[in-house]
Amino acid sequence: MATNIQGLWSLVSMKQQYDDGRVVFPFGEDAQGRIYYGEDGHMFVSIQKSGRTPFKTGKQWTASNEEKAGAYNDYLTYYGQYEVAGDLVTHAIEISLFPDWIGGRQKRKIDFDGELLQLSARLEDGTPEARSALMIWKSLSGNKGE
Numbered sequence: 001m002a003t004n005i006q007g008l009w010s011l012v013s014m015k016q017q018y019d020d021g022r023v024v025f026p027f028g029e030d031a032q033g034r035i036y037y038g039e040d041g042h043m044f045v046s047i048q049k050s051g052r053t054p055f056k057t058g059k060q061w062t063a064s065n066e067e068k069a070g071a072y073n074d075y076l077t078y079y080g081q082y083e084v085a086g087d088l089v090t091h092a093i094e095i096s097l098f099p100d101w102i103g104g105r106q107k108r109k110i111d112f113d114g115e116l117l118q119l120s121a122r123l124e125d126g127t128p129e130a131r132s133a134l135m136i137w138k139s140l141s142g143n144k145g146e
Contacts (some may be wrong), residue, residue: 003084003087003110005037005084005089005117005143006037006143007037007143008035008036008140008141009035009036009037009137009138009139009140009141010138011031011033011035011047011135011136011137012116012136012137012138013029013135013136014027014134014136015133016123016131016132017131017134018130019130019131020128022131024131027048027050027074027076028049031047031048032047032048032049032050033045033046033047033048034046034140041081041082042081042082043079043080043082043091044078044079045076045077045078045079045091046075046076046077047075048074048075048076049074049075052071052075055068072097075097076097077096078091078093078095078097078098078101079093079094079096080094081094084110087109087110087111088107088109088110089107089119090105090106090108091105091106091107091108093106107121109121115139116136116138116139117136117138117139117143118134118135118136118137119134119137121133
């Protein structure tokens with residue numbers, strides 16, 4: 001089984017399929033993103049909604065609270081270490097836009113389809129928000145999971 005995920009990947013799609021039938025694209029159907037898995041065991045991910053609106057009331061520190069909250073909703077980023085075991089990658093999060101993610105661990109199932117890397121997970125099992133999350137990434141560094 002190929003599980004070499006090292007390198008730089010570009011987001012192709014990101015969706016969540018709820019057990020009640022809903023399908024949600026958290027950052028829209030044309031989300032943009034990159035994920036990097038380094039040889040040294042460190043990783044970084046950045047995902048944003050396409051076409052984000054520039055602030056109108058100021059800049060990054062002086063914009064209105066409403067605009068800053070909107071920017072928070074349109075962007076995701078975190079950094080940490082990763083470990084691959086079989087067909088599972090675990091992200092140990094050290095730095096994140098979302099404070100409650102810091103110190104957390106995310107486990108994602110790895111599947112390859114040519115030069116596409118698919119990361120999937122079950123989220124909130126046993127709740128009304130139970131769902132399957134799928135992110136598909138395309139290699140920007142020639143990685144085909146070999």
